[in-house]
Amino acid sequence: xxxxxxxxxxxxxxxxxxxxxxxxxxxxxxxxxxxxxxxxxxxxxxxxxxxxxxxxxxxxxxxxxxxxxxxxxxxxxxxxxxxxxxxxxxxxxxxxxxxxxxxxxxxxxxxxxxxxxxxxxxxxxxxxxxxxxxxxxxxxxxxxxxxxxxxxxxxxxxxxxxxxxxxxx
Numbered sequence: 806x807x808x809x810x811x812x813x814x815x816x817x818x819x820x821x822x823x824x825x826x827x828x829x830x831x832x833x834x835x836x837x838x839x840x841x842x843x844x845x846x847x848x849x850x851x852x853x854x855x856x857x858x859x860x861x862x863x864x865x866x867x868x869x870x871x872x873x874x875x876x877x878x879x880x881x882x883x884x885x886x887x888x889x890x891x892x893x894x895x896x897x898x899x900x901x902x903x904x905x906x907x908x909x910x911x912x913x914x915x916x917x918x919x920x921x922x923x924x925x926x927x928x929x930x931x932x933x934x935x936x937x938x939x940x941x942x943x944x945x946x947x948x949x950x951x952x953x954x955x956x957x958x959x960x961x962x963x964x965x966x967x968x969x970x971x972x973x974x
Contacts, residue, residue, distance in 0.1 A: 824952060830925060936949060
């Protein structure tokens with residue numbers, strides 16, 4: 806009847822909010838991970854290898870906060886404050902990244918990227934835990950796969966929109 810997404814899952818508020826938040830987080834994450842290296846190459850004139858190295862600040866934030874938030878959630882069972890805080894940090898970081906130009910100092914940009922990464926990291930693991938604990942056992946697989954599906958859709962739409970903006974500037 807419902808080959809991809811069982812619509813009755815959307816009656817579960819926790820599931821619906823998690824899907825929406827994951828969609829939006831992926832929107833920002835994919836845009837940052839694809840277009841920041843291009844900015845380094847085109848604006849700062851560095852090589853592709855160097856632009857990849859410049860991304861370490863973002864990725865360090867993602868990795869560290871993902872590990873720490875996963876450990877905190879597994880120890881305490883609490884996730885709301887972590888998720889709300891991480892989404893706020895991600896929003897702040899992405900907002901800061903919208904202010905980069907050719908005069909932005911690299912250490913400042915690394916701080917902005919780290920803030921963004923710290924915000925993105927918990928969304929990768931935490932929403933999986935949240936969704937898996939919010940749905941019935943017989944819907945566990947489809948709910949988890951939908952989370953990944955909507956993360957990919959959010960990333961694709963984010964890339965299309967940010968790519969259009971990037972191409973117009």
